[in-house]
Amino acid sequence: MASKRVKKTVRQINEKIRSGDVVVVTAEEMIDIVDREGAAGAAQQVDVVTTGTFAPMCSSGAFINFGHSAPGTKASKIWFNNVPAYGGIAAVDCYLGATEPCEDDPLNKVYPGEFNYGGGHVIQDLLAGRKVHMKATAYGTDCYPSREYEKTITLDKLPQATLCNPRNGYQNYNCAINLTKKTVYTYMGALKPKGGNANYCSAGQLSPLFNDPYYRTIGLGTRIFLGGGIGYVTWHGTQHRPDVKRAPNGTPLTPAGTLWVMGDMKQMHPDWLVGVSIQGYGCSLAVGLGVPIPILDEEMARFTAVSDADIFTQIVDYGNDYPKGRSSDLGQVSYAELKSGEIRVNGKSVPTVPLSSMVKARQIADTLKKWIRAGNFELGEPQFTLPSV
Structure with missing residues (x-):
């Protein structure tokens, strides 16, 4: 049958x-x-x-909204633990790429082209509940007059973080x-x-x-x-x-x-x-x-x-x-x-x-x-x- x-x-x-x-x-x-x-x-x-x-x-990363400052900042350049993120999205939105290296990685100073910390490590640090230093600079506008924004962030305090x-x-x-x-x-x-x-x-x-x-x-x-x-x-x-x-x-x-x-x-x-x-x-x-x-x-x-x-x-x-x-x-x-x-x-x-x-x-x-x-x-x-x- x-x-x-x-x-x-x-x-x-x-x-x-x-x-x-x-x-x-x-x-x-x-x-x-x-x-x-x-x-x-x-x-x-x-x-x-x-x-x-x-x-x-390697083709991984996170969209992060890090919240507004007072007065407001339209961030154009952003760093997380000195790892650059892309800020050409909106005032406090950015994209952190997994393969972006830290700008002051000590390993790179000794061995050019070598890095032991980058965007992927920032993502893991955030998930582990560690504090991450964030810095942003801006060109200033009437609605977003502040030209610099700096703070310590943790994942639970971020308004939004999307892998x-x-x-x-x-x-x-x-x-x-x-x-x-x-x-x-x-x-x-x-x-x-x-x-x-x-x-x-x-x-x-x-x-x-x-x-x-x-x-x-x-x-x-x-x-x-x-x-x-x-x-x-x-x-x-x-x-x-x-x-x-x-x-x-x-x-x-x-x-x-x-x-x-x-x-x-x-x-x-x-x-x-x-x-x-x-x-x-x-x-x-x-x-x-x-x-x-x-x-x-x-x-x-x-x-x-x-x-x-x-x-x-x-x-x-x-x-x-x-x-x-x-x-x-x-x-x-x-x-x-x-x-x-x-x-x-x-x-x-x-x-x-x-x-x-x-x-x-x-x-x-x-x-x-x-x-x-x-x-x-x-x-x-x-x-x-x-x-x-």
């Missing part, structure tokens, strides 16, 4: 969340379920699959290697000469967009785990490229889709938004991100059962190719191979180094699973999904 075709909606799944009947598993758990029950059986049993990733995501990350959750990224004779310093970390290491940055089978490769369930209004709190997908991220070469299972073989995400910083936690300093590159912010995937049908069950052995990325020589826009044929490698600790490039064994944390990715997926099971997190039905092929 043919099995009944599974067809669910987000609204139906949310009703099951409210009633306490929802079945939620992580993306790693889904692999075994589909292997055992098949896609049709898994789609009947499971309602939501949770994902997670935690890694440096706004224009490009997070990259759907696949390069495996970076360096075949030149000198060390190169990149956003993928330090790469030793002559293929001394290979760095990668993805949670693989737990990564959100690998589990919905054609973005069938993700778009404007998708509710997510963001920085330890609840956030939303608000647009496709910058550099979103769905039209790339893909494997038969739908996963891209090169960098592809991205997410634009936002959320209230006052709900977030410093464990999940962590300022980082990358040697020879600069500052960034490690972001905790998790997306729940509704199992609408058998196809979504198959997508969410993708394993590291079935996800591949390209190997890119950052010493010769990346700055010049070239692409040598160094082949592809699976995430199972990358996570094994070594790969082979040109016949040589090369140790692999992850920039993303699988431990924290699993914690995010588990946390999201608990929130949904407890009825504290309903799925956000997108108004429209991300651009796809």
Whole structure:
């Protein structure tokens, strides 16, 4: 007898969340379920699959409203702990970028180009409840006559702070290697000469967009785990490229889709938004991100059962190719191979180094699973999904 075709909606799944009947598993758990029950059986049993990733995501930052002074100030230049923020928005609104370095970082004075404090660290300090020194200068107007504004701020005293990350959750990224004779310093970390290491940055089978490769369930209004709190997908991220070469299972073989995400910083936690300093590159912010995937049908069950052995990325020589826009044929490698600790490039064994944390990715997926099971997190039905092929 043919099995009944599974067809669910987000609204139906949310009703099951409210009633306490929802079945939620992580993306790693889904692999075994589909292997055992098949896609049709898994789609009947499971309602939501949770994902997670935690890694440096440079295209991140926060819109901050720091409140009016008396008399008023129309701030044109702003600093938080001597990290410049962009003030060309309104009188007391600004955008603090995660990769903006501190202007008087002592490390930079000793080693030019090196920084150990930047915008990402300011964000983490605010989340941790630490006091941050703010300074603003202005050109003065009749309605905003003050030309300088200085105070100590804390997150709880700010009128508003919104995390706004224009490009997070990259759907696949390069495996970076360096075949030149000198060390190169990149956003993928330090790469030793002559293929001394290979760095990668993805949670693989737990990564959100690998589990919905054609973005069938993700778009404007998708509710997510963001920085330890609840956030939303608000647009496709910058550099979103769905039209790339893909494997038969739908996963891209090169960098592809991205997410634009936002959320209230006052709900977030410093464990999940962590300022980082990358040697020879600069500052960034490690972001905790998790997306729940509704199992609408058998196809979504198959997508969410993708394993590291079935996800591949390209190997890119950052010493010769990346700055010049070239692409040598160094082949592809699976995430199972990358996570094994070594790969082979040109016949040589090369140790692999992850920039993303699988431990924290699993914690995010588990946390999201608990929130949904407890009825504290309903799925956000997108108004429209991300651009796809």
